[in-house]
Amino acid sequence: MSKGPRDAVVVTGIGLVSPVGNGVQECWQALLEGKSGIGEIRSFDTAAFRTHCGGEVKVHTLARYLQATRPSSTVGKGSLFAIAAAKMAVEDAGIDLNDIDPFRLGVCCGTTMGECQLLEKIDEQFVGDRDCSIDADLLRFYPPQLIPCNVARELGAGGPVHMITTACAAGNYAIGYAVDLIKEGVIDLALAGGVDPLSRVAFTGFNSMLAVSPEACQPFDLKRRGILVSEGSGMLLLERASDARARSAHIYAEIAGYGISNDAYHMTSPHPDARGAISAMQGALREAGVGIHEVDYISAHGTGTAANDRIETYAIKQVFQKHAFNIPVSSIKSMIGHTMGAASAIEAAVCALAIDQGFIPPTINYVTPDPQCDLDYVPNHSRKARINVALSNAFAFGGNCSALLLSRHA
Amino acid sequence: MSRVVITGAGIVSPIGIGRNIFWSNLTGGVSGVRATECLSYPGLAGPIQAAMVEADLSALLPCRQSVWNGTRTTSFALAAARLALDDAGLDLTTLNLKTVGIAFGTTLSCLSLMSRYDRQAIEEGPRLANPGVFPDTGFSAPSCRLSVLLGPCAFNVTLSNGETSVLDAIEYACTFIRAGRAEMVLVGGSEELSPESMFGFANSRRAKAKATTDGQENPRRNARKSPAYGEGAAVVVLESMEHAQRRSCRVLSEILSSSSTCEPLRIMDPRLGVHHGRLAVQNALNKAQVQPQQIDFVCCGANSSRGSDAVEARVLDGIFGARKPLRTAPKVVLGDSYSAGGAMQVVTASLALHTGVVPPTASKDPGQLRRGFTDSGQASQPQIGLVTSFATTGANAALVLKSADVAGC
Numbered sequence: 001m002s003k004g005p006r007d008a009v010v011v012t013g014i015g016l017v018s019p020v021g022n023g024v025q026e027c028w029q030a031l032l033e034g035k036s037g038i039g040e041i042r043s044f045d046t047a048a049f050r051t052h053c054g055g056e057v058k059v060h061t062l063a064r065y066l067q068a069t070r071p072s073s074t075v076g077k078g079s080l081f082a083i084a085a086a087k088m089a090v091e092d093a094g095i096d097l098n099d100i101d102p103f104r105l106g107v108c109c110g111t112t113m114g115e116c117q118l119l120e121k122i123d124e125q126f127v128g129d130r131d132c133s134i135d136a137d138l139l140r141f142y143p144p145q146l147i148p149c150n151v152a153r154e155l156g157a158g159g160p161v162h163m164i165t166t167a168c169a170a171g172n173y174a175i176g177y178a179v180d181l182i183k184e185g186v187i188d189l190a191l192a193g194g195v196d197p198l199s200r201v202a203f204t205g206f207n208s209m210l211a212v213s214p215e216a217c218q219p220f221d222l223k224r225r226g227i228l229v230s231e232g233s234g235m236l237l238l239e240r241a242s243d244a245r246a247r248s249a250h251i252y253a254e255i256a257g258y259g260i261s262n263d264a265y266h267m268t269s270p271h272p273d274a275r276g277a278i279s280a281m282q283g284a285l286r287e288a289g290v291g292i293h294e295v296d297y298i299s300a301h302g303t304g305t306a307a308n309d310r311i312e313t314y315a316i317k318q319v320f321q322k323h324a325f326n327i328p329v330s331s332i333k334s335m336i337g338h339t340m341g342a343a344s345a346i347e348a349a350v351c352a353l354a355i356d357q358g359f360i361p362p363t364i365n366y367v368t369p370d371p372q373c374d375l376d377y378v379p380n381h382s383r384k385a386r387i388n389v390a391l392s393n394a395f396a397f398g399g400n401c402s403a404l405l406l407s408r409h410a
Numbered sequence: 411m412s413r414v415v416i417t418g419a420g421i422v423s424p425i426g427i428g429r430n431i432f433w434s435n436l437t438g439g440v441s442g443v444r445a446t447e448c449l450s451y452p453g454l455a456g457p458i459q460a461a462m463v464e465a466d467l468s469a470l471l472p473c474r475q476s477v478w479n480g481t482r483t484t485s486f487a488l489a490a491a492r493l494a495l496d497d498a499g500l501d502l503t504t505l506n507l508k509t510v511g512i513a514f515g516t517t518l519s520c521l522s523l524m525s526r527y528d529r530q531a532i533e534e535g536p537r538l539a540n541p542g543v544f545p546d547t548g549f550s551a552p553s554c555r556l557s558v559l560l561g562p563c564a565f566n567v568t569l570s571n572g573e574t575s576v577l578d579a580i581e582y583a584c585t586f587i588r589a590g591r592a593e594m595v596l597v598g599g600s601e602e603l604s605p606e607s608m609f610g611f612a613n614s615r616r617a618k619a620k621a622t623t624d625g626q627e628n629p630r631r632n633a634r635k636s637p638a639y640g641e642g643a644a645v646v647v648l649e650s651m652e653h654a655q656r657r658s659c660r661v662l663s664e665i666l667s668s669s670s671t672c673e674p675l676r677i678m679d680p681r682l683g684v685h686h687g688r689l690a691v692q693n694a695l696n697k698a699q700v701q702p703q704q705i706d707f708v709c710c711g712a713n714s715s716r717g718s719d720a721v722e723a724r725v726l727d728g729i730f731g732a733r734k735p736l737r738t739a740p741k742v743v744l745g746d747s748y749s750a751g752g753a754m755q756v757v758t759a760s761l762a763l764h765t766g767v768v769p770p771t772a773s774k775d776p777g778q779l780r781r782g783f784t785d786s787g788q789a790s791q792p793q794i795g796l797v798t799s800f801a802t803t804g805a806n807a808a809l810v811l812k813s814a815d816v817a818g819c
Contacts, residue, residue, distance in 0.1 A: 048535050103671060103689060112548065114570070119521070123528045139610035143517050144549065144570045146677065149803045153674035158686055161672035161805055162578060165519075165549035165570040173567060180585050186669075201528050204536045205544030264507065264563040267545040267554060276563065279508070283591070397545050398554020400566055 009179045010409050011252040011352045012244045013093025013237030015085035015193075018336045018346060019055035019230055022062060023088055028353050030335070031361040032382040037336045038216065038228050044120075044200045051212045055230025055337035056198055057081065069154060076115030076141055077197035079150040081233035081342075086151045086191045093237040093249060095189075102158035106187040107148040108178040109163050110170025110194035111341035112396075113202050114144030120200050147195055151235075159187045167396035168301075168338070169260075170194050171234060171345030172404045176258035178238055188243065193235035194345035202340065203229045209268070211305055217338075219302035219331035219363050220309045220377045222370040227303045230337025234345030236352070241409060252352040254409040256290065256389075259283020263399030270307055274315035276401035281319045281391065284403040290389055292320045295327055295405075297360055297385070299347045299392040300377075302331025303338055312393065313373045328385065330378040334364045344394030344402065351390035351406045360385050414584045415654050415814070416662045418498025418647035419757045420490040420598075423744055424461035424640055427470075428493050433761050439772035441743040443638040451605035458612075460603055461640035461745030472559045479543050481520045482602035484552040486643035486750075491556055491596055494645040499659055502561055510562035511592040513583040514553035515575025515599035515749040519568075522604030523547050552600050564592040573711060573718075574670060574799045575599055576644075576752035577807035581668040583648050593653045598645030599753035607748075611639050637713040640745020644753035646760065661814035663760040666794075667697035668809045676804035680717020687725040687806040691798060694808035695729075705735050705810075706792035707768045709759040711799035712739040713746035718800045725806075726798070736790060738762070739771040752799050756809065759795040763813040766791040 016023060019037025020030035030037070037055045046052040059077075065084035069075060075083075086107075090097060097105065118138045125135060145163040152161045160181060164173045171194025178192035196202075206212045206229055213225040244251050261279035263271035270277065285292065301312055317324045332350055339346060354360055359382050366379035392404045421428065424442025425435040442461035449458050463486065468475070470489035478484040495502060502510075524547035531539045545551065550568040557566045567582060569575045576599035583595035601607075646662075654661055671690040673683030695702060708726060712719045726737070740758045741751055762768045768790055797809040 048537065050537065103686075107672075114549065116524075119525060120528060123525055123532060126525075127529050127532045136609070136612075139606070142521075142610065143572055143803065145517065145572050145801075145803055145805070149672065149674040149677060149805070152672050152804075158671055158673065158689075160578070160670045161571070161674070163570045165568045166566070167548055167550055177582065177585075180589070184585065201524060201531075201544075201547065204528070204531045204539050205541070205547070207536060208539040208541040208544060210541070260565045260567070262512075262554070262557045262563045262566040264557040264561045267551070267558060279563075396550075397548055398550050398566070399557060399563075400550070400554065 007240040007242050008254050009182045009238050010241045010244050010254045011236050012239055012249040013089035014252065014349045014352060015088030015092065015235040016346060016349055017057055017062065017081045017085045018232040019057055020336050024092060031332055032359055034362050034364045034380060035335060036364065043198055049207050051207060051214045053215055054198060054228050057231055075150055076118050078111065078115045078147045078195050081197060082109060082147050082151050082195040083154045085193060085233040085235035086155060089191060089235045089237040097155055100189060102156050104159055104188040105157040106159035106178065106181055106190045107152045107157050107161045108174040108190055108192040109148040110174035111144055111147065111163065111165055112167045112170060112196050113199040113340060115142050116199040116201050117197055118142045151191060166400045167398065168340055169344055169394040169396035169400045169402040170341040171343060171348065172258065172394045172402035173260060175236060175255065175345065175348055175404060179255045182238060182240060188239065190238045191235050192238055193233065194342040195233035196231055196340035196342045198229060198231040213304060216365040217304040217334050218365040219304045219334050220370060220373040221366050222368040224304045224306065224309060226305050228337035230339045232336065232339040232342045232346060234342055234349045236349060251409045253355040253406040256407040257284050257288030257405045258403065259287060260402045263401065265399055267398055270311040270395065274311045274318060276399055277312060277315035277395060278318050280401040280403040284391060284405040288405045290405060292323050295389050295391050296387040297354055297390040298327055298329040299351050299390060300329050300331045301393045301395045302333055304333060310372045313375055316375060324375060328360050328378045328383060329375045330361055330363045332361050344392060347392045348404050351392045354390055355387045355406060355408050358384060358386055412588045413651035414587050414648055414665045415651050416646045416760050417649055417654050417659050418494045419662060419760055420493025420497055421644040421754065421757050422463055422486045422490045423642040423754060424463055425743060427465050429497060429761065436740060436758065436769045437767055439770050441772055443745055449603060449605050449608040451609040458608060459638040461638060462603055463642050478555050479523055479546045481523050481546055483516060483519055483600045484555045487552040487556060487598065487600040488559065490598055490643035490645040491560060494596065494647050498647040507561045507563050509564055509593040511564035511586055511595040512553055512556050512562050512566045513579040513595055513597045514568050515579045515752060516552055516568060516601055517570040517572050517575055517749045518601055518607045519549045520547050520551050522606050525606045562596060571805055572803050573748060573751060573801040574805040574807035575749035576756060577668060577797065577799050577809050578670055580665065580809060584665060587648065587650050594647065594649040596645055597648050598643060599750040600643035601641055601748045601750040603639055603641040608639065637715050637746040640747040642747050643750050644757045646756055663763045663814055664812045666810040666812050667694045669693035669697060670805060670807040672805045674804040680802060681720060683804055683806060684721055684724045687721055687800055688728045690806040691725060691729050691808040694810050698810040700794055700810055702730050703733060704794050705796045706790060707736040707738060707762060707795050709755045709795060709797045710737050710739045711755060713741040718802060722798060722800045736768045738769050743772045755797050759797045759811050762792055763795055763811060768792060
């Protein structure tokens, strides 16, 4: 493999685990058809909650990718999702990792809640039996870095392994840093993305903040009522363009740049002037050397909360000026819910697919326009379009803002 | 490529708050490890040997701790950041905060608050859950509080890589400074001890004890068979050499290089990963263009656990051969504070380079002394130091630091 440090970094493999389906074909087709993956939550009892809906992955459909994985008692659900998505990405890239120096293969992963379901089990045991028959092994497998470590173990990776925990923007951070590591010559290949299993703590938290919609997620709609907590994983196989070309690999898109910033304002509310969001988008454009008129599609953070969608729209208009009204902006969270740390990784994959396939997935459940959200949100139906440049926004608790810019690789 | 230097250090540790008292106690061999009863949890027998921060930090905090729901991880982080900024002679009100970033390492972070939040919701019903608590339960909450309360906004990242988190955060920060995305970065780590974390550590320790029947070399063969855990935070100010020179500030050390690898099978068998660890150290030395014989001391991640100490010892023996540079293991007196431990190692190494004294490993174990661990503070005028960390989950990280005098700062 070449070690050219400033070669472009490209996406050659995609792995998707989501409530609307797993793998590129199934998930992409469902998104283009505007299918919803939302339903009543089954993995825990929601009777005492205000709301009962969310997105859940059909775990049994991942069996093919998890046959060699160690028993689930020592591998949390987050690891299982990430392992499956990573193996899909490797398979999709058509690469034989046995041909790769393991120390040149890294894993960068992002998450919001990590393996929180293990802590939740301990808490249930604690509350149920204070004299204690707590399953002590559970907490041993709680630390979030075990997720990328388990991915590395399954793939035989020996290079840097990172878990970035910047909540709902974590996938973008992980992908961006993996690109940095390849460009710096630290590694040649990376599995990068995000993961989050459905978490009762997250469901409790967002419900307590009255930020969860009772049924449908309606980004940018006047009557939007909040997010839908969901789960999934998105993993990208990243490598240098020259390496991809040398092995005649299919290149979905190039990761042309990224920008990250922080509002430095509030733990949950976005800055009223969208300071961080604007800075992140401008940073991504600057790093990629792309002008505002070149952007063909924006994958919005688009959570369906009143504040996010209004501020994100404002930020896009500030960055793109009049051109903002010409850019299709959609949110796949309307279909798969908010997969937390996985969200931006799945959305990055969607941007790569939009560039590669020439379609834009829709924002479903869009009924009533909001005067404050007045862009083209690709309502309810996917759209055929040639996409050369796509921008993927992701924002998070604590004011963390990110934007990843993908482009057609020449 | 920009050279990156450390110009300030702030520390909240079991042996002192602020770098002067910390350094005085560390070089004096003062231990913060005590028997404590305050970490009880079902199934956890007390008292427990632990190094806890007992000082009142309120004078160092920007507002009342209730603002961040009292999580000590966040309190430690804020106090250490304030001390680091003061130490670097920085006033945030005069800085362009768009050029200042934060790279933080914490892994258990606010585990205790999250668990309490969850248990309360189970017991009293989720409709009574306090919406103001949830945002402070996240892994990134301490780091984000730094931005929200202090203002740096170039970027804010949290790495949750266990013991190697902060060495990895330093590499992240250096990447951002060199790429021109930030001029200055606050890099640190913070962890709190809680009944929940101690329960996890205790179980992990049992698991390791079961797995370790190795008979391998162990730098702590006659010492404790398991770590004493600790807590606290340390933050260092990183900036480009040009930036530091522009403001004519004192430089503690220069970061020459860092490197990391991972042997993910180590979670199953703590003896594994010597080759991977050696590669991390060798890569760091190669990137720094430094020969092993130029390393004057090693600030080890050794924490008295059989598995990872044995790996570290074998890695260092492989790198240095018969020549044994001074080795110091601050966790012996600070306890193993998980992600924060790496930050404390970086501060220790920087201060060793700055003051010319390598602190002792406060142990009387002859096995350690034979292997090069310092038994008293040694005024050896070190010029280049190596920091190593070998995580229980398999990550290995190494950092090479250079004295500011040698670096021509």
